[in-house]
Amino acid sequence: MTKKGSSKFTNRLFSWAFFWIVLLAIVFLNIISNYVNYRIDMTQDGRYTLSEDTKKFLENPKNLKNRLNVKIYLDGKLPSELRTFRNAIEEKLNEFREIAGDRIEYEFIDPNVGTEQEQYELQQSLVASGKGIFQLDMVYESEGDQIKMEVWPGAVFEYGGATVGYLQFLPGTPKGVTYQLSQVVESIENSLINLEYNLISSIRRAVKDKKQRIAFLQGHGELDSDHTVLARRSIGSNYNVTEITINDSIAALNDVDGLIIASPKTPFTDKELYVIDQFVMRGGKLMCLLDAVELNEDSLNANGNAHTVRLETGIDDMLFDYGLKLNDNLVVDADNCMEKVLYYANIPSIPKWFFYVLAEPTLHPISKNVERVSLKYTSEVEILDLPGVTITPILTSSTNSNVTGYAPLVSLGMPMNYGDNPELVPNLQDESNKHVLAAIAEGTFLSRFRNRIIDDQYLTAIESDPELKRKYKKLNSSSKPGKIVLIGNGRFISNSLRVNAQGQLFPSLQLDEDLYFYQGKSQLVGNKEFFENLVDYTMDEGTILNLRTRKVDIYALDKYKVKNEGKFYKAINIIIPVLLVGLFAALMLFIRKRKYAK
Amino acid sequence: MRALYFREIKSFLSSIIGYIFIFIFLVASWIFHWVITYETNLLQGNQADLIPFFNLSPLILLVLIPAITMRSIAEERRTGTIELLFTRPISDLKILLAKYFAGVTLMVVAILPTIVYYFSMYYLGDPVGIIDEGATFTSYIGLILVGSCFVAIGTFASSLTSSQIVAFIISMFLCWIFYDGFMLIGSYNLLGEFDFVVKYASLSYHFDEIKKGIIVTNDIIYLISIIVLFLTASLAVIKTLKK
Known part of the structure; x- marks a missing residue:
């Protein structure tokens, strides 16, 4: 027992x-x-896997010659949301390290340790007189207590022994403003989606030896520096952006990699065209944002109609030789257009102002995944067939669009002629109704001046001096493949100007008033992203572009089907499951009966 | 063990209990996802995915699974048939596993007909077939794993007592604590640094990751850990019952 x-x-x-x-x-x-942390990404778009471009960049030892040190100031006592975020950053950097090895190092630092003096000094160095990380003040509740904390949600990149860059993960708070944790959570989610892009582009920037130089051409009434503040700022971190006037100098564009001509008004001289042409022949990247016709919108608003005037700059003639033709007309679009608000008159706004075109993206990487681009009074771009040049449309109008005659008269009354459901063309489904609004030409071009002699004393002088002739050798065709972009609208990147308290104009970071109000209705336009992509693609920074345009797929429901066949789906989703179970039960019963019958 | 497993399955499917379980699960899912105007409605969600289904199903299972598992050991304890089982030349572990897998089978049989939802969303997508198969597949795996955790918890609760009602209440509470409770406790900054650990202990924290379409080793290991843990605990309780 x-x-x-x-x-x-x-x-x-x-x-x-x-x-x-x-x-x-x-x-x-x-x-x-x-x-x-072994993971398998089962999603169709592979959204949790490092992109091929990131892998390629990290694999190549040439890209990371020295050791890159990333210091992330997000550690210590954190609420669990921020801790998860911190861990996600660590996870991503570990994934980078799996490819790049020890060439990337990181450490998480708690900025709130040490004596008050040490903390103060560290924070001063983080702020780096406004160039570095902005602090985020936030409060959260814990056991009924409001806990206030200062977070430094950013990273410092050190390369080759020097601090080379900063990255802000979450937006900082303005002085005197404190966020609730719940407000911060939203920006955490956004930041998580873009984490790979933000980290890799900061790393690329940090290790880059030399930035490419992009110039905005001046001297022909182009958009001036005040109107390109937004555009310059959006590409400024990746390129050296300057302004340039050709000033009769044949070497003006020699150290420029990319040239942007935005909305010129006055004619170019043959010599200037020659300089630009030779720039293209050397493999320079040319981006032309051209208005074919000029319209005074104030006089249109005041008089109800206005004439357009052709702008004869000569630059469009040259583009013709490269395969891109700009027509002197305006595109009208009844599906993709914005409202025209008449601010001062007692006239009601025009809900569909056909001339305010919202250009549709095509499948080209520049515009794919970008919101529609606002192009006001835009002209049609025609694509010509040239050997050696591939030309791809990057923006088009909708299938319910048309073009006006050459240099048309624009009248505010025009939309009224078309009624509530305007149809500008018959057969609204026809894809061939689309008009090209922007296109890119890639390949080897033939010089406009290959069979032409310019009457210029300097150029003649060069021709006669063998030494100079060798130095400034005339190229009759592209020595390197180049890229030329033509967009039939010159002002789509221009920002508006505001008046400050002293009555002075200052550049605002808004595109313009109409877009501002338009965006107020929570419909975004993709002008800024389109411009960034355009520059990145044209300047051969294609790899970084793929990453930015990589978006999470949207799994949309077919609303038409839901409306029409919803009842059917509602029914089958109970009938079929119950039937299946019924069948299963019958089968069980059958088996049992047979068993007992034996 | 196989004979015992079939005996358990039969006890579910030849009586009304199993069918009530399946039927209620399907009808409740249908009402939430296809009929009423609520955030769980798949037709009104504008998204061709089954995320609302995977969000809600654990909550339905949380109520229903304790109802099918409450009987498994508690009833045997009450009627004394557990003594008979002990006398059989079969190990306690096998008895337990037979009961456990019978419960899992019933749950899988209830979930499988909802494949029809997947096909509906497949054809309703714009364009047809846009639904993310990979993510849906992993979510189904995750849902079955979460359900299996509930069955393990329910089996454990049932072994604790000879009253089915008590077993039901205990198991529902435990399922809730493990699914959602820890997540909630970890969300209010009550424990400071320790919050993360508490959240990590909740099933929904891991299921959320799986729902995104990524299989991460630690999520799978955690879910299987819970199953193993509660089955081991039940085994220990059963062994203690042996006279």
Whole structure:
């Protein structure tokens, strides 16, 4: 009896001991598993996997010659949302390290340790007189207490022994403003989506030896520096952006990699065209944002109609030789257009102002995944067939669009002629109704001046001096493949100007008033992103572009089908499951009966 | 063990209990996802995915699974048939696993007909077939794993007592604590640094990751850990019951 009792006792003891061992093993295993982090991405768009371009960049040892050190100032006592965010950053950097090895190092630093003096000095160095990381003040509730904390949600990149860049993960708070944790959570989610892009583009920037130089051409009434503040700022971190006037100098564009001509008004001289042409022949990247006709919108608003005037700059003639033709007309679009608000008159706004075109993206990487681009009074671009040049449309109008005659008269009354459901063309589904609004030409071009002699004393002088002739050798065709972009609208990147308290004009970072109000209705236009993509693609920074345009797929429902066939789907989703179970039950019953019948 | 497993399955499917479970699960899902105007409605969600289904189903299972598992050991304890089982030449572990897998099978049988939802969303997508198959597949795996955790918890609760009602209430509470409770406790900054650990202990924290369409080792290991843990605990309780 005692023997049996003791064996029962040991049996129980054993089973509970076994339980505790299993428990410990499980805890241990779970802790270990957090360091393993092996993951399989099963999503169709692979949104949780590093993109091929990131991998390629990190694999190439040439890209990371020195050791890159990333210091992230997000550590210490954090609420769990921020801790998750911190872990996500660490995870991403670990994934980078799996490819790049020890060339990337990172450390998480708690900025709130040390004496007050040390903390102050560290924070001053982080702010780096406004160039560095902005602090985020936030409060959160814990056990009924409001806890206030200062977060420095950013990273410092050190390369080759020097601080080379900063990255802000979450927006900082303005002075004196404190965010609730719930407000911060939203920006955490946004930041998580763009984490890979933000990290890799900061790294690329940090390790880059030399930035490419992009110039905005001046001297022909182009958009001036005040109107390009927004555009210059949006590409400024990746390129050296300057302004340039050709000033009769044949070498003006020699150290420029990309040239932007935005909305010129006055004619170019042959010599200037020659300089630009030779720039293209050397493989320079040319981006032309041209208005074919000029329209005075104030006089249109005041008089109800206005004439357009052709702008004869000569630059469009040259583009013709490269395969891109700009027509002197205006595109009208009844599907993709904006409202025209008449601010001062008692006239009601025009809900569909056909001339305010919202250009549709095509499948080209520049515009793919970008919101529609606002092009006001835009002209049609025609694509010509040239050997050696590939020309792709990057923006088009909708299938319900048309073009006006050459240099048309624009009248505010025009939309009224078309009624509530305007149809500008018959057959609204026809894809061929679309008009090209922007296109890119890639390949080797023939010089406009290959068979032409320019009457210019300097050029003649060069021709006669063998030394100079060798130095400024005339190229008759592209020595390197180049890229030329033509957009039939010159002002789509221009920002508006505001008046400050002293009555002075200053550049605002808004595109313009109409877009501002338009955006107020929570419909965004993609002008800024389109311009950034355009520059990146044209300047051969294609890899970085793919990453930015990589968006999470939208799995949309077909609303038409939902409306029409919703009832059907509602029905089958109960009938079929119940039938299936019924069948299953019948099968079970059948098996049982047969078993007993035997 | 196989004979025992089939005996358990039969006890579900030849009686009304199993069918009530399946039927209620399907009808409740249908009402939430296709009929009423609520955020769980798949037709009104404008998204060709089953995310609302995977969000809600654990909550339905949380109520229903304790109802099917409450009987498994508690009833045997009450009627004394557990003694008969012990006398059989079959190990306690096998008895337990037979009961456990019968519960899992019933749950899978209830979930499988909802594949029709997937096909509906497949054809309703714009364009047809835009639904993310990979993410849906992993979500189904995740849902079955979460359901399996509930069955393990329910089996454990059932072994604790000879009253089915008590087993039901305990198991529902435990399922809720493990699914959602820890997540909630970890969300209010009550424990400071420790919050993260508490959240990590909740099933929904791991299921959320799986729902995104990524299989991460630690999520899978955690879910399986819960199953193993509760089954081991039930085994220990059963061994203690042996006279």
